[in-house]
Amino acid sequence: MTLAYxxxxxxxxxxxxxxxAAGLTVSLLSRLVPQLVSLSTGVLLGTALLSVLPEAFEGQSHPQPLFLTLLGGLLFFFFLEKVELYRHSHHHEGDGHDHHHHFDQEQAGRGGLSVLVGxxxxxxxxxxxxxxxxxxxxxxGWMTAIAIVAHEIPQEVGDYLVLLNAGFSRARAxxxxxxxxxxxxxxxxxGYFLIQPFQELLPYLMVVAASSFIYVAVADLIPQLQRRLPWRATLMQIVxxxxxxxxVGLLLLERGHAH
Known part of the structure; x- marks a missing residue:
């Protein structure tokens, strides 16, 4: 059953x-991405700091190795992004960040390969x-999946817009x-088949998962929210x-009642 989940x-x-992406217009998608970025920031940070990390540290008498794993995870995802193997950009022409002309063509790369591989x-x-x-x-697992889905939607929509603006047809994008x-x-x-025999490693792998959420939120999402905006737009970001x-809080309450 776990594998099916x-x-x-x-x-x-x-x-x-x-x-x-298939059901909405390009202009509406462009307007939705900033709100989705704010939403996914809250979900990622809440899931990492209020759910995954507490679960990983529960019952661990020596937290130092887990903190070291957290540090290593942050550095690992930083390295992957530096070599462009861990893309999570939502930037595209028309997103309000004043990108230069042909920015999306550069983002897409030759034949869209960089978008697809990353x-x-x-x-x-x-x-x-x-x-x-x-x-x-x-x-x-469901909480983690919700956090990832919350981030995947603006990420994939952003990449879809990049491909469209780079000249791809809607169907191909x-x-x-x-x-x-x-x-x-x-x-x-x-992951299911490789990790299942090594249950003792789960706390460390959970910390790696949390480091991914924290890295994406802090390195990519929050900087996008730091731009100077009219007070209404700033308020909507916070909301x-x-x-x-x-x-995340509601899911934690539900999880607590279930336990």
Whole structure:
């Protein structure tokens, strides 16, 4: 049953993002991405700091190795991003960041390969993190999956817009997104079979999952929210961030009642 949950959860992010991208206009998608970024910031930070890390540290008499793992995880994801193997950018022409003309063509790269490869590796890692969470606890798995889905939607929508503005047809851009999303399923299934025999490593792997959430939120999402904006736009950023934290809080309450 755990494997079925992992497959279902890893499929959700890709399917939701492709469905949203297919059903909405480009102008509406461009307006939605900033709100989704704020929402996913709250969900990622709340899940990492209020759920995954406490679960990992529970019952650990020596927390220093876990803190060292957290530091190593942050550095690892920093390195992956430096070599462009862990893309999580939502930037595209028309997103309000004053990108130069042909920015999307540069982002897409030759034939969209950089978008596809970077997102596939990112999604594969996300799938493995979902597997880790489900192996530790089913409810923690769903919380982790929700956090990843919350981030995957603006990420995939942003990449879809990049591909469209780079000259791809709507069908081809959607196909690229769907193909990269399948990497999460592969990561989840492979993670399930590789990690299951080593239950004693789960606390460390959960810390790695939390470091991924924290890194994405702090290194990519929060800097996007720090731009000077009219007070109404700033207020909406805060509202959506609080909504993200509230979603995590409600899930934690539900999980507490279940236990």
């Amino acid at each position: 992992i497959v279902l959860a890893t499929l959700a992010g890709g399917l939701l993002s492709v469905t949203i 997102d596939s590796i990112h999604n594969f890692c996300d799938g493995a993190l979902i597997a880790v969470a489900f192996l530790a606890d089913t409810q923690l 959607l196909a690229y997104n769907a193909l990269s999303g399948l990497a999460a399923v592969a990561g989840g299934v492979l 959506w961030l609080v909504v993200g934290l509230g979603v």
